[in-house]
Amino acid sequence: MRRVVLTGAGCVTAIGHDVATFRSNLFAGISGIHDVEDVPPGELHFSTIASVRGFVASDWLMASQTKLAERSSQFAIASARQALSASGLMKAYAGSDVAAVFGCSAGGRTAEEPETAKLYTQGGRIHPLTVPRAMASAGTSLVCIEHGITGPAYNVSTACASGAHALGQAFHMVRSGMVEAAIAGGHEAPLTFGFLKGWDSLHVVSPTVCRPFAADRDGMTLGEGAALVTMEAMDAAVARGAPVLAEIVGFGMSSDGHHMTQANPAGPAAAMLRALQDAHAMPSEVGYVNAHGTGTDVNDRAEADALHRVFGDDARTLPVSSTKRLHGHAMGASGAIELLATALALHEGVLPGNGHIHVDEALNLQGVLRENRKTDASMALTNSFAFGGLNAVIALRRYVP
Template identity: 45%
Template sequence: MRRVAITGAGTINALGHDVPSTLEAMREGRCGIGPLDIRDIDRLSVQIGGQVRGYDESARFTRSQLALHDRFTQFALIAAEEAVDQSGLSFESELALRSGVILGNSGGGLSTIDDSYRAVYAEGKNRVHPFVVPRLMGNAAASAVSMAHGLRGPTFTAASACASSNHAMGLAFQMVRSGLADVMLAGGSEAMLCFGGLKAWEGLRVMSPDACRPFSATRNGMVQGEGAAVFVFEDWDRAQARGAEILAEVAGFGMSADAGDLVAPSVDGAERAMRGALADAGLDPDEVGYVNAHGTGTAANDRTECAAVAAAFGNHAGRLMVSSTKSMHGHAIGGTGAIELLACISALRDGVVPPTIGWEAPDPDCPLDVVPNAAREAKVAACLSNAFAFGGLNAVLALRAA
């Protein structure tokens, strides 16, 4: 089994259009959630979100590219370009054949779907754009990234709702570790902030109208976000041999299924995924200093996750730092785990643990150190990143400092 290094990172999300600006915002505890600027916002009862602001698609892509790329694909391409640039890799000849892409995504080209349904049903049109299918398909982003960088190895999309990114990154990690690939681009992308996407989530009655406050007794629901993050996972020895900067080591991966309720989370399922990641990484619980929580800001998730952390870490749980950056950038659904992996890199590489902002009052059912409201400087040698999805699907990554 080979060790796996992260040698590049890229992102665009509500906190920033690249990694440096995102990490700066996380350190400052800045909130990227605010009033949404989308069509028909007046017909929504929830009018806030973690929207990517100041983004001009025409400045990034040509007209012919925009005809093919939904917003979620655009985000993935932007993040992947930054990650590849940082890695210093050039995918030519043999390396191209041994490199691929696995991205997480839940909704596909939802803006394209929304616009097309509107055109056909509301406006009575009988024809839609000829590229609707390639724009909306869930694998559009992964395929576009492979084409942009000439990656000819394993390439596909993992779709498991809010665990999509972690499943994608976990599978990419396993491919590099096993020798099936030398380099994999992995992460996720989502762009659900359109009328249809938000209206569907409203129906679940789990959305907050004002803020995301994970683990706070005053929380009242989740807030949706959007964006992407992509990482370069590379064989450790290969990265060292070429003198690459290693941001962190991907050390283990655990996943489980609750096999219970479609929407209610399970303490047992989350605990087993965390224990699986620890075992896969060869980590003792007391070696972990930080857990990036799924932390959606719903009572069901927060209390279940805290109970699962307590069960998985035992007496060490009280010494763990456990924060949710969804409080800052919102819940980016299929892309959220990838964006949150940046918080782990911040902790491992920079010694800065991002906070859970918006925290107002303790919840006796969440008796953990949730790093409330302000980032914390701390030496972290290992961490976990949690993702728990509707459908009872859990995926947890374990990372070590390089």
């Protein structure tokens, strides 16, 4: 099987609309979390959110995309254009040799919800383009149409693990030789009033800000955004002089088979072990874990338990952090945004800090990073654990020419 590397990346996130800005704010610890806007006072039990501010769709959309691309698809279009430009992928491969595998769990809520509200309150017709705009796979289709990608293309919807599942499946397709190259990741823009009210009713959103693994953590911070990467066989990338960000070496999946909202640590542990097995690596080789780290009491405890099951005594000092403290929980896009953060950490030799918190001693994770740390770690895991117990873990290695 072939070795697979990341050769280009693009993103639209709460901490940057391109990789350079994302990188700068990630390592500077600059948060994209801000006060909720455009919601009447008293409607929500929380007051902060990690939405993408200042994104100008017209800077990215072609005329043919304007009527069809709602906000989530717009993020996908912008991220794909960045990644494909950085890698030069479509100049190197025929469209039929490239796969597009995206993760989007909520679909085009900003297109569907206003039309549904109008229907129930005013009657009348729904906009004729509501269906193609609201499809979760719309971003995949629009990117393929723009760039002439005619290989395997589809959308994955597994809640908060969507982007990670998409990346892992694309990785396996390239590694096996099913395709020569791929663009993969996740995009999500679900922050409509109905979505916020739905999450509010679950009482898992922080009334302050997300503080993963902190003793005083009080919930997650909802976000949005996108990240897409290009991947191809290492030999081919090196031969054509493509830039290499990192190497993907393993992918593991599991189902808890337990509960819709309460994680069973055995499921996440199985996914991590399967990612390591796929990478032909031992737990002792891992020098960093980019945690799912939502900042909820139950999920952080379950993830800590899973880390102890996989890493044993080493879990206590293993470097761990969750970048959700900066860009929020972008639902189906989170796994892709966090893969980008993890790849940059290995590439730059700097692990992003988890914030100046008092780490919950009950978790027994003394390695949770309060601030950035220089590292010579060669391998990292990035975790994505979704509602319904659907887990995806990706193993990365630092690329050394």
